[in-house]
Amino acid sequence: MAQSNTGVMHRDGQGVPQNFKEALRWFTKAAEQGHAGAQSNLGVMHQVGQGVPQNFKEALRWYTKAAEQGNADAQSNLGLLYANGEGGIKQDLTRALKLFRLAAAQGHEPAKAAMPQVEAMLKASLGVTPPAKQRPALAPDACANCGILGESVGVKLNSCSRCKAVKYCGKACQLKHWKEGGHKKICLTLTP
Ligand SMILES: [Zn+2]
Numbered sequence: 001m002a003q004s005n006t007g008v009m010h011r012d013g014q015g016v017p018q019n020f021k022e023a024l025r026w027f028t029k030a031a032e033q034g035h036a037g038a039q040s041n042l043g044v045m046h047q048v049g050q051g052v053p054q055n056f057k058e059a060l061r062w063y064t065k066a067a068e069q070g071n072a073d074a075q076s077n078l079g080l081l082y083a084n085g086e087g088g089i090k091q092d093l094t095r096a097l098k099l100f101r102l103a104a105a106q107g108h109e110p111a112k113a114a115m116p117q118v119e120a121m122l123k124a125s126l127g128v129t130p131p132a133k134q135r136p137a138l139a140p141d142a143c144a145n146c147g148i149l150g151e152s153v154g155v156k157l158n159s160c161s162r163c164k165a166v167k168y169c170g171k172a173c174q175l176k177h178w179k180e181g182g183h184k185k186i187c188l189t190l191t192p
């Protein structure tokens, strides 16, 4: 518990200079001892690429541990990784929906908001409805590339400096969305 709190202090720069590497070290200690909150936070840091290179598979590994312990943030973030199916993760909409339901049952608002869209994606994938290429939009406060929620999981999102129409969790996602996610093409059209 104390190790996890120390991690939060370093991540957010509370009373100490902000230091992602130090935060990562404390979260890892607590996570390896089975602390669900630390496992969830560690997953976020791997997903965003704070103090480590961005790695969705490593994020998935830690979210899974925390989700199995009933952590709603981790269930929701894990659901999102399965819904998006990128970064080497196989898309699994049934699993994603199950995870969102678990989080929603605990009153997790962003998961509740995402469920209808994931249900629609699942129906489309089963051929019930025409395919929808859209990703689940969890909330306005979500990274345009990986979908991670901002403030609710301690991640400060920054807007695209040109169009200001999209937000990113970090440089890794911004660069990826620019090069591979097609933002390069549409950024100018979004610029006011
Ligand atoms: Zn992101």
Ligand SMILES: [Zn+2]
Binding pocket: 160, 161, 162, 163, 164, 165, 166, 183, 187, 188, 190
């Ligand atoms: Zn832009």
